Structure formats: C-alpha cells, structure tokens
Amino acid sequence: xxxxxxxxxxxxxxxxxxxxxxxxxxxxxxxxxxxxxxxxxxxxxxxxxxxxxxxxxxxxxxxxxxxxxxxxxxxxxxxxxxxxxxxxxxxxxxxxxxxxxxxxxxxxxxxxxxxxxxxxxxxxxxxxxxxxxxxxxxxxxxxxxxxxxxxxxxxxxxxxxxxxxxxxxxxxxxxxxxxxxxxxxxxxxxxxxxxxxxxxxxxxxxxxxxxxxxxxxxxxxxxxxxxxxxxxxxxxxxxxxxxxxxxxxxxxxxxxxxxxxxxxxxxxxxxxxxxxxxxxxxxxxxxxxxxxxxxxxxxxxxxxxxxxxxxxxxxxxxxxxxxxxxxxxxxxxxxxxxxxxxxxxxxxxxxxxxxxxxxxxxxxxxxxxxxxxxxxxxxxxxxxxxxxxxxxxxxxxxx
Numbered sequence: 001x002x003x004x005x006x007x008x009x010x011x012x013x014x015x016x017x018x019x020x021x022x023x024x025x026x027x028x029x030x031x032x033x034x035x036x037x038x039x040x041x042x043x044x045x046x047x048x049x050x051x052x053x054x055x056x057x058x059x060x061x062x063x064x065x066x067x068x069x070x071x072x073x074x075x076x077x078x079x080x081x082x083x084x085x086x087x088x089x090x091x092x093x094x095x096x097x098x099x100x101x102x103x104x105x106x107x108x109x110x111x112x113x114x115x116x117x118x119x120x121x122x123x124x125x126x127x128x129x130x131x132x133x134x135x136x137x138x139x140x141x142x143x144x145x146x147x148x149x150x151x152x153x154x155x156x157x158x159x160x161x162x163x164x165x166x167x168x169x170x171x172x173x174x175x176x177x178x179x180x181x182x183x184x185x186x187x188x189x190x191x192x193x194x195x196x197x198x199x200x201x202x203x204x205x206x207x208x209x210x211x212x213x214x215x216x217x218x219x220x221x222x223x224x225x226x227x228x229x230x231x232x233x234x235x236x237x238x239x240x241x242x243x244x245x246x247x248x249x250x251x252x253x254x255x256x257x258x259x260x261x262x263x264x265x266x267x268x269x270x271x272x273x274x275x276x277x278x279x280x281x282x283x284x285x286x287x288x289x290x291x292x293x294x295x296x297x298x299x300x301x302x303x304x305x306x307x308x309x310x311x312x313x314x315x316x317x318x319x320x321x322x323x324x325x326x327x328x329x330x331x332x333x334x335x336x337x338x339x340x341x342x343x344x345x346x347x348x349x350x351x352x353x354x355x356x357x358x359x360x361x362x363x364x365x366x367x368x369x370x371x372x373x374x375x376x377x378x379x380x381x382x383x384x385x386x387x388x389x390x391x392x393x394x395x396x397x398x399x
Contacts, residue, residue: 030144033137036156040136043160043381048169050389058393065170065392067121070399072171074101076120079109094271099254104205104246105173124171131175132168136160138182139352143359145189146319150366154359159352161380163299164345166388167399177206178350181213181326188220188322197239204247208269209347212329217243219325274339281338289341296342296397299387303345304334313357323353342397 051065085098112123143152167174184199200213221240255264291298330351334344366373391399
C-alpha cells in the first residue's frame with residue numbers, strides 16, 4: 001500500500017491544517033482524492049467479490065449476504081410493501097415491528113422501482129455503493145483540508161480495512177447515513193449553514209443515530225451565537241432549525257402510530273433489545289463476554305475499546321468542534337445503550353474522525369519504517385476481507 005508515501009509536500013501538510021477553501025477552489029476535488037478513492041474502492045470491491053465467490057461455492061444466491069440478509073430483508077420489505085410488519089419473538093414474548101427502521105433508505109429503493117429489470121435488492125446495493133463512494137470522498141476531503149494529503153489517504157485506507165467495513169458494501173443504511181453526515185460536517189467547516197442543516201435533516205431520516213449530524217450542527221451553531229454575541233447570519237438560524245427535523249419528525253410519527261407520541265419509538269426499540277440504561281448493559285456484557293465462543297464477541301470488544309481510546313486521543317487534538325460533537329454523539333450510545341454487543345462496531349463505522357489519531361500515527365510510522373508499515377497494512381487488509389466475508393456469509397449474528 002505504497003500510497004502512504006509522503007509526496008508533494010505532505011510532510012508540511014501533516015504539521016498544520018490546510019487553508020480554507022474559498023471561491024472556485026471550494027468546488028474542486030482536493031489533490032490525491034482519485035488515488036485514495038481507487039485504494040478504497042479496490043479493497044471494498046475485493047470484499048464484495050469474496051462474498052459473491054463464497055455464495056457461489058456454497059450454492060447460495062449471488063446476492064445473499066450483500067442484499068438479502070439480516071436488516072437488509074427488513075429494508076427491502078419496507079420498500080416493497082410499506083410499514084406495518086410485526087414479528088413475535090417466542091422466547092421473550094416481545095413484538096418487533098419495522099417502525100424501528102428509518103424511512104429514507106427504503107424510500108429511495110422504492111423510488112427506483114420504475115427502472116425496468118432493476119430489482120429492489122440491486123437498487124438497494126446501487127444506492128449503498130454510490131453513497132459509500134461519496135462518503136469516502138468526503139472523508140478524504142475533510143482529512144485533506146485539516147491535515148493534508150498523507151493523513152487524508154491514511155484515513156480513507158484505514159476506514160476501508162476496519163473489521164466491519166464489509167457493511168459499506170451491503171444493503172444497509174450506514175453508507176447513506178455516513179455520506180450525508182460527512183458532507184454535512186464539510187458544509188459546517190465551510191460555514192454553509194443551510195446545506196449543513198438540510199444534510200443533517202436527511203441524515204436524521206436514515207438511522208436511529210442520525211441525530212449525531214444534527215448534534216454537530218446545533219452545537220456549532222450555539223458556539224457561534226455565543227462567540228459572535230448573537231450577531232450571526234440568518235442562514236445559521238435556518239440551518240440549526242432544519243438540522244433536527246428529520247430525526248424528530250420520524251420519532252413523532254412512530255409515536256403517533258403507536259399511541260405514545262413522545263416515547264413510542266423508544267418502546268419500539270426496546271422490543272429490539274435496545275434501550276438506554278446508562279451503560280449497565282455494557283458492564284453486564286463485559287462481565288460475561290463469551291470470549292471463547294467464536295471471534296465475533298472478542299473482535300467487537302476490541303473495536304469498542306479502541307474506539308473509546310481513540311476518542312480520548314481525539315479530544316487532545318485540535319480538531320474542529322463539529323467533528324468532536326459528531327463523534328461523541330455516536331460513541332455515547334455505543335457505551336450507554338444496551339443492545340446486541342456484536343453490532344456495536346457497526347455503529348462506530350460512521351465515527352470516521354476517530355481515525356485521525358490512527359492515521360497520523362500510520363503516516364509517522366510510514367516515514368520511519370515503510371517496510372513494516374506495508375506489512376501492517378497488508379495484515380489489516382487481509383483480516384478485514386476475511387472477517388468481513390465471514391460476517392456476511394457464515395456468522396449467526398447481524399454484522
């Protein structure tokens with residue numbers, strides 16, 4: 001993975017943030033993004049091909065694991081038949097409903113239904129893959145703006161080889177949410193308040209943790225109001241008002257449909273074993289984690305622990321407030337909300353700012369020992385591809 005080699009002044013770019021983008025420069029792609037996108041796309045394409053090959057060798061449908069498993073089945077059912085499906089859980093007596101799933105992604109799948117020969121599964125994958133590419137470009141753009149080409153490339157590369165990055169090639173909502181959130185944050189860095197608010201509102205219609213983008217917009221807006229003593233542009237007020245609309249509107253809609261306006265959605269999530277308990281569920285899991293029962297739980301435990309560590313490191317960096325608020329809003333429920341622990345690493349996939357300290361360390365290691373860094377990148381890539389294929393094809397738990 002020689003793309004980490006510092007070239008064209010990347011060393012100085014690592015030491016100081018890049019200059020603000022103004023005028024026509026704001027609309028151009030940052031230098032080096034094509035190489036980073038090819039690197040990212042190559043890794044993730046290899047992951048998708050591995051899943052397809054395993055499906056063929058085991059006699060399964062080619063799209064099994066990519067578009068027709070776990071949460072994907074719920075999204076495709078909503079896209080085809082709308083909301084209203086219930087599932088009774090025999091062991092617990094709970095009734096799980098599809099109101100737990102936010103509407104933007106299945107709505108987009110349904111919107112492509114008019115295209116001949118395009119099945120809902122293929123449409124879902126096309127949306128996810130397009131969103132993943134846009135998200136990767138956005139991650140690079142933010143990294144390049146703040147730290148230069150080398151760190152930006154390292155961020156994209158590390159994001160591509162995270163253990164659960166296979167989700168970025170599945171018919172899941174993470175790619176769409178991340179694309180909207182990344183460009184919302186980029187708009188915040190540019191002080192394009194209306195664009196940031198609109199993207200945050202759309203992100204809020206995508207996933208339960210979609211509020212993280214709105215939290216970033218509202219937090220930055222509040223900071224600017226205090227800093228400027230209330231003398232802020234009208235667009236800031238409009239963006240701040242728009243940001244939470246998507247997430248709030250869906251929660252109120254579910255509350256209305258369930259007969260409990262303010263907490264109906266949280267009751268729906270409780271049936272899916274997801275509830276706020278201040279971290280007690282996480283502590284109970286840590287006390288009884290089945291470390292010898294396969295690899296999923298140990299990997300999830302390591303990923304969450306590393307995520308917490310990297311957040312502490314991130315707080316010590318001089319990162320923009322928007323990135324810090326967004327990451328904190330994603331990390332807190334991973335720790336404080338109970339639920340299937342094996343899915344928590346997936347919930348951290350959108351928290352790409354956590355990769356900033358790791359990317360800086362990787363670039364430094366490349367400059368001091370490039371051969372060892374190549375081997376490290378190779379090991380990470382191999383593990384990501386093999387583990388991701390296992391999650392998408394053989395695992396008994398949702399990725």
